[in-house]
Amino acid sequence: MLLNPPVAFATAHRVLTQLRHDPRSLALMIVVPCVLQALLAWVFDDKTTFDRVGPSLLGTFPLIVMFLITAVTTLRERRSGTLERLLAMPAAKLDLLAGYALAFGAVAVVQAVVVTSVSVWGLGMKTAGPVWLLGVVAVLDGVLGTALGLFVSAFAATEFQAVQFMPAFVFPQFLLGGLLVPRDQMNGVLRAVSDALPVSYAIDGMQRVAAEAHPAGLYWRDIGVLTGCILLALLLGAATLRRRTP
Amino acid sequence: MNIAVEARGLGVERGGRSVLRELDFAVPAGSLTGLLGPSGCGKTTLMRALVGVQARVSGGLTVLGAPAGAAALRSRIGYVTQDPAVYGDLTVRENLRYFAAVRGVRRGRRRAAADRAIAEVDLGDHADALARDLSGGQHSRVSLAAALLGGGPAGTDRPELLVLDEPTVGLDPVLRRDLWGHFGRLAAAGATVLVSSHVMDEAERCQRLLLLRDGRLLADEEPAALLRRTGAPDVEAAFLHLVDEAAAGGSRTGE
Numbered sequence: 469m470l471l472n473p474p475v476a477f478a479t480a481h482r483v484l485t486q487l488r489h490d491p492r493s494l495a496l497m498i499v500v501p502c503v504l505q506a507l508l509a510w511v512f513d514d515k516t517t518f519d520r521v522g523p524s525l526l527g528t529f530p531l532i533v534m535f536l537i538t539a540v541t542t543l544r545e546r547r548s549g550t551l552e553r554l555l556a557m558p559a560a561k562l563d564l565l566a567g568y569a570l571a572f573g574a575v576a577v578v579q580a581v582v583v584t585s586v587s588v589w590g591l592g593m594k595t596a597g598p599v600w601l602l603g604v605v606a607v608l609d610g611v612l613g614t615a616l617g618l619f620v621s622a623f624a625a626t627e628f629q630a631v632q633f634m635p636a637f638v639f640p641q642f643l644l645g646g647l648l649v650p651r652d653q654m655n656g657v658l659r660a661v662s663d664a665l666p667v668s669y670a671i672d673g674m675q676r677v678a679a680e681a682h683p684a685g686l687y688w689r690d691i692g693v694l695t696g697c698i699l700l701a702l703l704l705g706a707a708t709l710r711r712r713t714p
Numbered sequence: 715m716n717i718a719v720e721a722r723g724l725g726v727e728r729g730g731r732s733v734l735r736e737l738d739f740a741v742p743a744g745s746l747t748g749l750l751g752p753s754g755c756g757k758t759t760l761m762r763a764l765v766g767v768q769a770r771v772s773g774g775l776t777v778l779g780a781p782a783g784a785a786a787l788r789s790r791i792g793y794v795t796q797d798p799a800v801y802g803d804l805t806v807r808e809n810l811r812y813f814a815a816v817r818g819v820r821r822g823r824r825r826a827a828a829d830r831a832i833a834e835v836d837l838g839d840h841a842d843a844l845a846r847d848l849s850g851g852q853h854s855r856v857s858l859a860a861a862l863l864g865g866g867p868a869g870t871d872r873p874e875l876l877v878l879d880e881p882t883v884g885l886d887p888v889l890r891r892d893l894w895g896h897f898g899r900l901a902a903a904g905a906t907v908l909v910s911s912h913v914m915d916e917a918e919r920c921q922r923l924l925l926l927r928d929g930r931l932l933a934d935e936e937p938a939a940l941l942r943r944t945g946a947p948d949v950e951a952a953f954l955h956l957v958d959e960a961a962a963g964g965s966r967t968g969e
Contacts, residue, residue: 475818478812478816479816482801482808485804485808486804489803489804489844548797548801549795549798550799550800550801552767552795553793553795553813554816555767556766556788556793557788557789557813558788558816558817558865559816712768712769713768714729714768
């Protein structure tokens with residue numbers, strides 16, 4: 469299970485090449501979140517609401533998009549036989565996962581930078597804290613989506629199922645993450661569940677940057693929790709990749 | 715070492731059912747061996763067990779001197795799955811460069827390794843076409859090329875054992891003849907080549923045959939010896955003879 473960087477980089481390069489051959493998907497990944505953010509700014513006529521909600525939503529797009537794209541890509545790999553071929557070759561499972569995380573992480577960075585830039589400089593979204601801290605959370609959100617998508621693809625037998633896992637896996641996290649109702653106004657049970665879900669920390673982090681001029685300790689704690697969740701999901705994903713299958 | 719693959723009491727269970735039962739056979743190193751039998755007889759399962767991706771394998775299975783599935787074997791075996799396992803949204807060359815990287819070829823040598831494998835399956839004219847745009851036969855040749863790739867840093871370590879699951883199905887006769895010729899040359903160069911097929915007349919191109927039916931081995935011998943033993947004119951007739959013989963033997967013992 470030792471990591472072999474050339475294989476991980478070659479895998480990342482291969483995944484990005486596949487995306488390059490599919491420019492429409494790539495365009496959708498970048499353009500759709502910007503359009504949604506613009507729609508949001510338009511729906512909330514008064515600027516203060518957009519300034520409050522905009523940053524939280526900024527983190528949800530990378531998560532959803534990366535979750536879907538990873539779950540479907542990995543599922544395809546499992547079903548087309550290419551995964552079996554790779555596992556019969558001298559590739560460690562961790563190399564493949566790291567390759568996927570690197571490739572989709574890179575896309576998440578581009579997406580986060582574009583959407584954040586459009587929101588702040590195009591739509592006039594104002595945050596109390598520095599903008600780049602929003603970007604950090606957005607990128608981690610994207611990578612978290614990738615990690616969760618990898619994990620979930622093990623439990624889906626078809627692309628349809630993989631897509632259905634998105635509302636099942638991701639929406640509850642948004643509902644409980646403080647997007648609609650602030651987390652400290654939830655009842656004890658919901659609050660406890662919400663504390664255990666990674667997206668809560670992403671939304672917390674975004675809201676801290678929106679409200680505080682100098683987000684410090686708690687913001688970095690959110691970042692730490694998110695990073696831990698990503699590593700955990702990747703390890704769970706590695707555990708679902710079985711070299712020997714029935 | 716002159717035995718590349720040795721099975722002793724090999725069995726595989728899938729979904730609570732025995733798919734392979736009590737197989738004993740040996741594949742000589744450097745031979746071109748055909749694994750023949752009708753669809754669903756367990757050919758793919760046996761090949762998956764050999765390359766170490768099949769779960770619930772019992773009995774002994776030694777490949778190139780190591781237990782099947784040992785990590786060290788992965789760089790010494792080339793494996794072609796029945797369905798072409800390549801990326802449809804990559805070009806032929808991109809596919810093979812990636813698989814070369816996974817086989818440990820250094821960055822600077824991947825292109826050369828890929829191009830050599832492409833030439834071997836005669837796809838030079840399609841190197842820059844997307845795999846999904848190719849015909850069925852071309853598609854499976856890309857998959858075959860991926861198994862023929864050399865490994866190691868320089869891309870020169872050819873696989874010592876090639877496990878090819880129905881690589882010639884659906885190909886035109888000329889191409890089939892060329893590929894069998896190629897398999898023969900690979901074996902002559904020292905590689906052990908195990909090719910499965912459900913087309914019995916492909917048997918005549920093999921030096922050795924494994925006949926499989928319903929998870930059991932009917933024969934493990936040279937084609938000429940098989941024909942002599944059964945007095946059949948061709949391998950298909952020999953197969954039917956052995957099936958009838960097994961059925962008669964089974965009814966006599968009241969099974």
